[in-house]
Amino acid sequence: MDVGTLTQQLVNALTLGAIYALIALGYTMVYGIIELINFAHGDVFMVGSFVSLWLLADFFGLRGPINNPAELVGVLVVAFVFSMVVMGLVGVVIERFAYRPLRNAPRLAPLITAIGVSFILQNIIQIWRGPAQLNSPQLINVQAGFRVGSAEVHWISVFVIAIAVGLIIGLHLFISRTRMGRAMRSTALDREAAQLMGVDINTTIAVTFFIGSALAGAAGVVQGLYYGYTFFTIGFQGGLKAFTAAVLGGIGNTTGAALGGFTIGFIEVFASQAGYANWSEAIVFSILILVLVFRPTGLLGQPTAERG
Amino acid sequence: MSDSPVTPVLRTVGLTKQFGGLIAVRDVDFEVPEGSISSLIGPNGAGKTTLFNVIAGLFDPTSGYIEFMGRRVVARPERSWLEPVLWMTGPAVLGASAYGAAVAGLSALVVEFLLFAALIVLIGVLILASVRPTWYVDGLVRLGVFKSARPNDMVAAGIGRTFQNIRLFANMTATENVLVGMHDQLRQNPLDAVLQTRRQKREESEARREAARWLRYVSLRGHDDDLARNLPYGDQRRLEIARALASKPKLLLLDEPTAGMNPSETEAMMQLFARIKSELGLTILLIEHDMRVVMGISDRVTVLDHGEKIAEGAPAEVRADTRVIEAYLGKGAI
Numbered sequence: 001m002d003v004g005t006l007t008q009q010l011v012n013a014l015t016l017g018a019i020y021a022l023i024a025l026g027y028t029m030v031y032g033i034i035e036l037i038n039f040a041h042g043d044v045f046m047v048g049s050f051v052s053l054w055l056l057a058d059f060f061g062l063r064g065p066i067n068n069p070a071e072l073v074g075v076l077v078v079a080f081v082f083s084m085v086v087m088g089l090v091g092v093v094i095e096r097f098a099y100r101p102l103r104n105a106p107r108l109a110p111l112i113t114a115i116g117v118s119f120i121l122q123n124i125i126q127i128w129r130g131p132a133q134l135n136s137p138q139l140i141n142v143q144a145g146f147r148v149g150s151a152e153v154h155w156i157s158v159f160v161i162a163i164a165v166g167l168i169i170g171l172h173l174f175i176s177r178t179r180m181g182r183a184m185r186s187t188a189l190d191r192e193a194a195q196l197m198g199v200d201i202n203t204t205i206a207v208t209f210f211i212g213s214a215l216a217g218a219a220g221v222v223q224g225l226y227y228g229y230t231f232f233t234i235g236f237q238g239g240l241k242a243f244t245a246a247v248l249g250g251i252g253n254t255t256g257a258a259l260g261g262f263t264i265g266f267i268e269v270f271a272s273q274a275g276y277a278n279w280s281e282a283i284v285f286s287i288l289i290l291v292l293v294f295r296p297t298g299l300l301g302q303p304t305a306e307r308g
Numbered sequence: 309m310s311d312s313p314v315t316p317v318l319r320t321v322g323l324t325k326q327f328g329g330l331i332a333v334r335d336v337d338f339e340v341p342e343g344s345i346s347s348l349i350g351p352n353g354a355g356k357t358t359l360f361n362v363i364a365g366l367f368d369p370t371s372g373y374i375e376f377m378g379r380r381v382v383a384r385p386e387r388s389w390l391e392p393v394l395w396m397t398g399p400a401v402l403g404a405s406a407y408g409a410a411v412a413g414l415s416a417l418v419v420e421f422l423l424f425a426a427l428i429v430l431i432g433v434l435i436l437a438s439v440r441p442t443w444y445v446d447g448l449v450r451l452g453v454f455k456s457a458r459p460n461d462m463v464a465a466g467i468g469r470t471f472q473n474i475r476l477f478a479n480m481t482a483t484e485n486v487l488v489g490m491h492d493q494l495r496q497n498p499l500d501a502v503l504q505t506r507r508q509k510r511e512e513s514e515a516r517r518e519a520a521r522w523l524r525y526v527s528l529r530g531h532d533d534d535l536a537r538n539l540p541y542g543d544q545r546r547l548e549i550a551r552a553l554a555s556k557p558k559l560l561l562l563d564e565p566t567a568g569m570n571p572s573e574t575e576a577m578m579q580l581f582a583r584i585k586s587e588l589g590l591t592i593l594l595i596e597h598d599m600r601v602v603m604g605i606s607d608r609v610t611v612l613d614h615g616e617k618i619a620e621g622a623p624a625e626v627r628a629d630t631r632v633i634e635a636y637l638g639k640g641a642i
Contacts, residue, residue: 092434097392170502177512178501179487179494186477186488193475196364198463198492198555206438207498 004150009273015157015226017265018164022219023242024249024257025171026091026212032188032252033208034103036110040094040117042239044087044213048220049230050125052083053136056224065141072139079139080163083221084214091213092206100202118235125232133231136224160222167218168258171211175254184208188252241284248288250301259299315378317342317559317591318363322372325355325362332358334615335372340559340608345585345592347602347623350612351635356595357472359612360561363593364469365462376465377558391448395433402426464492468557470548472564472595478537482528482547485536486519489554522550526580542573549580553588560584562594566601574598578605603627611635 023045030038056062056079066072098117102110138156145154175181183204186194195201223230223238245264249256264284271280291299316339325333333355340346348356361367363374365381374381406422437444468489477485494515500508523532526546531539536547545565552560562581566574578601584590596602602609602623609626611619613635619626626632 089431089434092438096395096434101392174498174501178498178508179491179496179512179515180498180501182480182484182488183491185480185484189477189479190475192366192459193471193477194488195459196366196463196469197489197551198460199488200458200460203438 002150005273007148007151007153009269011151011153011157011161013266013269014262015160015265016269017262018161019219019222019226019238019261020242020245020264021168021258021261022164022215022222023238024245024261025168025254026216027239027243027246028249028251028254028257029184029208029212031246032254033184033205034099035107036099036114037243038099038212039111039114039239040098040121041212041216042237042242043118043121043235044091044094045216045219045223045238045242046230046232046235047090047121047125048083048087048217049136049223049234050129050220050232051086051217052079052221052224053134053230055079055082056137056139062137062139064137065144066139067141075139079221080218083217085217087217087220088210088214091209091216094213095206095209100205122232122235129232131232133229136228136230138225138228140225142226142228156226160226163218163222167215168254171215171254174211180204180207244284244288248291248298250298253298253300256298256300263299315342316340316375317377318593319375320359320363320372321375323359323362323369323374324371325358325367326370332615333362333369333612336612336615336617338610338617338620340591340593342591343585343589344607345581345594345605346608346610347606348593348595348610348612349597349602349626353614354612354635355615356612357563358615360469360563360595363462364467364561365459376462376467379465381462381465390451394448394451395430398429398433399426402429460492463555463557466556466558467561468552468555468559469561470545470552470563470565472567474541474544474548476536476544476547476551479535481533481535482523482539482550483516483519483532485547485551486522486554487515489522489551490515490519492555519554522554523547525553526550527576542569545569545577546580549584553584553590557590559591559593562592564595564597566596566598574601577601581605 023042026041026044027038030036030041056075060075062075066075094117098113099110102113140156140159142154142156145152145157147153175184183194183199184207186197186199187201187204191201194204219238220230223234241264242261245260246257247260248263249258249260251257267284267287268280271277271283276283295301318340320336320338323333323336324331336359348359350356358367362369402422403426406419406426409422410419433444477488480488494511496508496511520532523529526549528543528546528550531543536544539547549560549562549565552562565581566577569577581592581594582605585592594601594606606623609619609621609623610617611626611629611632613631618631618635619629621629
């Protein structure tokens with residue numbers, strides 16, 4: 001592999017990993033705080049892609065790239081804010097009605113509810129927009145880019161990576177430096193003690209769902225911009241990969257989820273590069289199994305034995 | 309001192325807590341006078357920690373009630389399933405009338421308006437519940453769905469506590485633990501944090517300085533940025549007290565604060581309690597097994613055995629009470 005191809009594939013891997021990382025964060029945050037594997041999270045990402053499709057194609061009537069930079073930035077800001085807020089609210093509603101009533105039920109009950117919510121979201125979208133693949137307007141010209149040596153780097157990749165990294169850093173600062181972030185961490189560590197220290201755990205869990213779902217909403221916008229299409233089952237595939245990323249990085253750990261997302265991006269891209277494109281998923285999951293055999297808590301996970 | 313007419317900070321009336329067939333606390337009436345150090349003692353399994361948990365709002369009493377600062381704390385009835393029903397009623401009624409309007413052949417504008425109104429009602433309640441949680445909860449209380457006597461409400465009312473088995477947030481630093489204790493004091497909301505408003509920055513830096521002051525107050529030095537789980541045992545106990553003090557309580561509940569400490573550490577803790585009482589003007593209620601602590605600092609002692617109150621009064625009176633001696637040493641010890 002020459003340097004040009006390597007650079008090219010490095011950028012591809014980072015872009016793919018960025019999308020996985022954005023979705024993985026939602027899985028890991030929710031698991032961290034209520035120990036629920038939120039199977040509906042992949043579908044929140046899917047609905048996010050449709051919300052952004054509706055806004056861009058139906059509401060703004062856009063069909064292709066925007067060449068005026070000011071207009072492009074404006075539309076992108078509106079698209080991200082809209083999709084993130086809408087999906088954040090959807091996440092809060094899901095938690096309120098599907099998970100909160102079952103918070104003290106046996107662990108299996110909310111898991112089954114999550115699968116149910118996943119189907120509900122898929123059916124809603126299928127009825128709304130039909131089962132066919134729909135084209136999303138690719139606002140940033142996917143052909144435009146610049147050359148690094150012999151490699152061609154597209155602006156869209158730079159944009160996707162920048163958005164994801166920005167959101168990941170923002171999330172990290174939010175969790176580590178703010179009142180609500182501390183409330184989230186303390187609730188994850190010891191829900192009862194947090195409550196006895198004055199933390200309203202219902203609000204805290206709702207905020208966690210809002211943020212996790214908003215990040216999935218952002219990933220939904222990115223899906224449309226980068227791939228240019230969406231359909232009602234992409235949540236399953238994307239969600240499964242992102243869930244794997246969260247487990248690989250150490251579920252419950254946000255830095256781990258980001259790392260896991262990029263790791264899976266790299267594995268997939270370089271497996272394809274090596275000529276094993278059809279094997280890429282088998283390779284991803286083999287590596288997951290190996291990691292879990294030797295580090296059951298994932299790459300950055302902490303042993304959880306001391307939790308009561 | 310024992311029967312002086314000081315207003316009680318905390319009063320329980322006929323408090324009973326039953327777990328299945330086990331009555332952990334039975335018909336307990338007791339008072340904690342303002343500004344006192346009161347102790348709750350009794351053999352293992354006497355129901356002391358259960359009583360603490362009921363006071364802290366973790367369990368609802370089976371019967372009886374608690375008065376804190378002269379106001380009755382009512383338990384939540386178990387009708388919280390009504391809450392989602394109430395959420396859906398408004399939108400469902402509007403949605404149904406939209407359907408009716410469509411069937412009746414009214415103009416599309418009317419149908420759309422009704423659907424839109426249903427959506428607005430749903431989102432409006434959601435926004436109200438998150439932006440003005442107290443209004444929302446008050447509304448629910450009025451509708452009889454539930455009463456908000458959850459532990460975090462008790463913290464807001466002014467009850468702080470520590471735990472028998474230390475329950476610090478192990479993977480957070482000492483400062484962060486204290487900051488969680490200050491949760492209810494801080495006003496920044498998530499939007500402030502995202503937008504990095506001036507209020508957020510100013511409050512955050514002030515909060516960190518205050519957290520540092522609380523750590524100094526309990527004589528914890530040089531560990532501000534250490535993870536709680538890496539602190540020595542005695543320091544963890546101190547950190548729990550700092551975290552509880554940071555919520556600015558009026559009543560501090562300490563569950564066996566000197567358990568596992570050597571005599572000199574215990575002595576230092578007793579001095580700390582005396583300082584908290586005199587300097588901060590707090591009322592302290594503690595569960596304690598170490599009789600030197602109980603007899604040394606308490607103004608008032610309450611004895612529980614098998615969930616029932618068997619004696620109450622000044623330390624010297626309680627020590628001489630035959631029922632107390634029986635409870636500790638068994639019948640025939642006298």
